[in-house]
Amino acid sequence: MSAATLRRLIVVALIALWEFLPRAGLIPELFLPSLSSTLAAGWNEAGEYGHALAVTLYEVAISMAFACGGGILLGAIVGSLPRPRILIMPMVSSLYAVPLVILYPVFTVWLGIGSESKIAFASIYGFLPTMLATAAGIQTIDPQLLLAARSMGATLSQRLVRVIIPAAIPTVLSGLRVGGALVIVGVVVSEMLISSAGIGYLISRYRTILDSPHVFAGVLLVLAMAIAFNAAIKWIERKAAIWQTGTRAGQDAAGEIAPTGLQPAT
Amino acid sequence: MQSGFAVKATRVAIVVALFAIWEILSRTGIVNPRLLPSASDTLATLGDLLQRASVRKDLVVTASEVATAFALAVPVGALIGFLIAENRYFADVAKPLLFFAFSIPKSIFLPMFILVFGVGFSQKVGFGFFSTIFIVIMSTTTAVESVKVEHLTVARSYGATPVQTAFRVYLPSMLPVLLEALRISMIFNLTGVILAEMYASRDGIGHQIATWGENFQMKQLLAGVVMIAAIAIAFNELVRWVETRCSHWRT
Amino acid sequence: MGGNTMQPLANITPLKPAGAIEVRNVGQVFKTTTQDVVALENVSLDVKPGRFVVLVGPSGCGKSTLLMMMAGLRQQTSGTITISGAPIPEPDPNRVGVVFQEASLFPWLTAEENVEFPLALRGVTKSDRRARAQDALKLVGLDGFGKRHPHELSGGMKQRVSIARGLVQDPPVLLMDEPFAALDEQTRMTMGDELLRIWAATGKTVVFVTHSLTEAVYLADEVIVMSPRPGRIVDHLQVSLPRPRTYEMLSGDAFGSLRDRIWRHIRKSA
Amino acid sequence: MGGNTMQPLANITPLKPAGAIEVRNVGQVFKTTTQDVVALENVSLDVKPGRFVVLVGPSGCGKSTLLMMMAGLRQQTSGTITISGAPIPEPDPNRVGVVFQEASLFPWLTAEENVEFPLALRGVTKSDRRARAQDALKLVGLDGFGKRHPHELSGGMKQRVSIARGLVQDPPVLLMDEPFAALDEQTRMTMGDELLRIWAATGKTVVFVTHSLTEAVYLADEVIVMSPRPGRIVDHLQVSLPRPRTYEMLSGDAFGSLRDRIWRHIRKSA
Amino acid sequence: ADTVRIGLPTKTYWPTTIAETAVRQKLFEKEGIKAELTIYRGGAETFEAMAAGAADVILDATSLVSAGRKKGVNSKVLANAAMGYYGWQLMTLSKSTLGVNDLKGKKVAITSAGSGSDLLALWTQQDKKIEFTRVPVGGGGLVPNLLAGNVDAAVVYSPLSFQISKSGEARTILDFSKEVPPNLAAGWIALDKYVQDKPQLVQKTLNALYGALMFMRANKDASVKLITELYEIPAEIAALEYENTIMKLETDGSMDGPKITEQLQLALDMAKAGGMKDLGPAAEIISTQFKPVPTKF
């Protein structure tokens, strides 16, 4: 049996269990409603979920732009300048060790309970891995490539656009993959904690009134977002980085997460 | 060495500056001190908290949960990670699923852990384990893949047994990556346990922090956050220190 | 790559003919945190246009450093260097082309795009660029491989692309720093013949760095031997073997004695 | 590393003298998911004890595969291989030592610990181990460098450590797969002389793989030339140049004609 | 001795004070049982813990009991703990001039959807015929978000409400303990199965809890001291909490009084207005099996 087949079988089995376990009464519906009742609940309130999804997607998109844009920019700066790197990287890595969630309630005070606080929180959440990966990517660029470009008379900006960025793409993408996943988690978790809109809000709201089918309908939407994001990154990887096929590092970047630059998803 | 000292001094200066800004913001009322008690007040509260027997007991509880979850997650995760790294088929099956599991907010599953373990030590350890294992698996895989084929061939050519290969080639080769993995796993582990404590618990420092938060006891809350941050950073630095010691042979 | 499809020389008024290299009392000192490293000391050297000059010497003697200065990639601490009669304060691909090891190709570009790279930097139009890259690729015998990425090419082919990239702007001088070091000996030999063919066809001045003494004598008009750090020129040999060079010459006495002479310098310094 | 400090040969009853290698009709087929790759076909070969045999052939012809089978690291698909008269179903460091490229040293161990590694695997006591590692390091000329880590050694020094590791159990046979490939030509020449000195001092049978034809002729008693895949033996040359080999011989006619003969085989197959 | 695991929804909430008193006065010991107190993150979490078998007797909103029945969690209200929302107030910043009727279109902070504060917010909307946005901010978010001006008003529970009105930062614009008609908002709850298996343990637990309440009523100083300690608040606030909350709680816990069903139904109706669906009739979740006999202290 091919690996992909087995993997699909596992997924199908999990889905079947999701339907069967609650139906058979092996797990109370409060904790896990059957898949069908979850889907039905989602369908019945499709309008509400659609609206919440729009809010969440908006927040995810903006946070993604901040986290990824900022992460790439700062990572590029820190990665290419040795002084700030020595100074900042260990501090960033330490900061990273702090479970940030505890601070979220204080966070809302500064930025309000609207989208801003979610965006800020998720941006910071996704920013660190992207930045760390980019810095690592820039740092490991073969100096030979930069030398070659210089010998052909490339200016600083030409070197940036034509050498540094393309050379860093594989590492940056693997950073984005993690950073993006964390942005989604960050938005949803902060919506769950304090908010009045979005998927996370719906999950929380339905949870406190014990309406588990609606809770899991929200969870399903989060899963769908994660899957879609993953597919998008894969697509970009294929488009942007054909050249890395053939190198071991290249193959790894396609399916792998660099362990550096991860943060606990809550 | 001198520049090393300069760097350390600058880092300390940055941290001191941050605390100073915090102090000023709060003291001058630029930020409502009810919402952000001053740094000095927070540190004083921290000192006060550390005097309390109950807080110390909470710290011990959390520490034992963290240690247990870690001691369970690391070997189990390492074993699975090893299988994935060494077996192409297993890797093809498991990797996408693992990545997916990684990108789900784990807190959704907190009630499940109460369902299975009740409330107490095992539930918190269970959730800590669950939050840690994925990252252990993924980083072990990377660590195993960092072992050079040449080194394995050398060991084989000198008739090394599997156990000898494991301890004399795999382990030292993987050590730098593995330490890095341990460091990150510990971050996940700590977050997991604290989250479980915040959600439902009788004791533990996470439980205390959540309570302080719920009751708007800002000084205690911030002191707790500073305490957790200090512990996390201390652990982080410790492992990084071991890392540089252990990989002195790396150029 | 006939001169006709190529851009004319940069607008400099050469005191010397295009392709002449003049190195006068050049020194290079690297300042590091701990100490100053004198990499090169009082190096003087004249290369006439169209000559094939090979630089040899023990590792760390400053060969790459000297080449970098000739390429305008690094400035000497003392002395002067002129290329085609003018100093070279910064890289000028119209005067000097540089060829590195195969690893210096951009892996995300195709062979053809790699060769076009220096032209793209100067804003040469797409079609013009493509045409000139085709010419250069044809010259190095890679007709039809333009669409491949470096990882789809063998070591020797990658090195040809690298050479084509150095040649595409038709500079009168070509600097090559151990271009064949990453190739196995057999490919290396073939590439040597190939390089001589290209050199003969284009009439460039070539400065070539290698660790292989056989390769040095086989390729060179002149071999320059350098001493360990601080790098100085300890010998300058004229290789008067006839051209085209053939594999059989390797076993000849003339060849052997030249190589022995170099080897003695190197051995002495090791 | 006198024989006296070394362990006696493994307890086999040799039909042939220690150090003899016999390869009979050996084939190797790699089964991959897409197709079967015939790497070697019907290879037969006799190496008498104490001989220095060099294997050359185009890339991918199966040289490494053949060596792996002699080392017991891979089993042939057909045919038989005996070392010192007995088959070698698994690696046996008392009969066969293997020397890889410098990159195969364990970077986390010091030079001395690297050399001790094979002994440590067999539980030799610390002091005994240390003494034998010292002998082996002295033999390769690295007295006093035992406490350094590989990254603190030059390429040539690393390769010496690698050789010492292969020699430390005093096996009658030493297999070397392109041991000098990562070294520059000058270090390579010096290492070649060094290897011949060690070989002369210990009297081992050596099978040596290289891409350098000069190196092949310079080192060998016999050169075995292989064809491209499926690998077969296409020539077996006796090199009757006197020993010790000197650098001057490289320019001699005898040397040249041997190298030419090999080159023609290789060129034909390329 | 048998151990009962008591689930409490919030630390600074009167049920915690009662249970803590029972422990400190050794009332559980006097009943010959042991008690293990666990404080959860809120009513829903406490209910989940009971459903999962992690808590045996809990104090929670009665509406959750009704909602749980439709999700396979069968529990009942065993004893009536509170008939009103004591100490709960709708507050604005002192410097704000808003009154209840000005809240139209404004933002009002609540702890979480379906919580007591949410029900009160909804009740206000209906009662005053105004519409505003309810924003869930969690217990810890009420005061900060009010002070930061992120919301215009907040439904605050005691003792926080007493604290910020005392400090002058906020003022009350609606006192729910006075405005909301009596309804059975909170009760002691257990799973049917647990009641069936260990009726005596449940009885003893209720005895101890109501014994604690009696003790508190009889010992003001000791109780205020306990509240001061537990909540880490000034004694004067603790005294307010004592007077306005503890002293208002139901003392006999009886579930077979004449108006119980009606008052419970009123609580469920409020919950329905709060968005809870599938709530059965009040009678379904009443258990009259126990009558707390306060343990002598």
Ligand SMILES: Nc1ncnc2c1ncn2[C@@H]1O[C@H](COP(=O)(O)OP(=O)(O)OP(=O)(O)O)[C@@H](O)[C@H]1O
């Ligand atoms: N950026 C630098 N900072 C300090 N020292 C340097 C620097 N670059 C080179 N050197 C030193 O200058 C000397 C000459 O270096 P260079 O690379 O030119 O030698 P090389 O002859 O090319 O050696 P190789 O044969 O190994 O390529 C060396 O001793 C080297 O250590």
Ligand SMILES: Nc1ncnc2c1ncn2[C@@H]1O[C@H](COP(=O)(O)OP(=O)(O)OP(=O)(O)O)[C@@H](O)[C@H]1O
């Ligand atoms: N594990 C394997 N699976 C499939 N094919 C293999 C495997 N190992 C080697 N081969 C194939 O067997 C042939 C011989 O390989 P081998 O490595 O022995 O060649 P070689 O002569 O050592 O080449 P080189 O000079 O490049 O080192 C090659 O064509 C190679 O592709």
Ligand SMILES: Cc1ncc(C[n+]2csc(CCO)c2C)c(N)n1
């Ligand atoms: C800080 C705080 N958070 C949540 C609740 C919610 N809650 C838990 S049980 C219950 C029933 C009594 O109304 C209610 C409302 C609260 N009371 N206090």
Ligand SMILES: [Mg+2]
């Ligand atoms: Mg160099």
Ligand SMILES: [Mg+2]
């Ligand atoms: Mg090979």
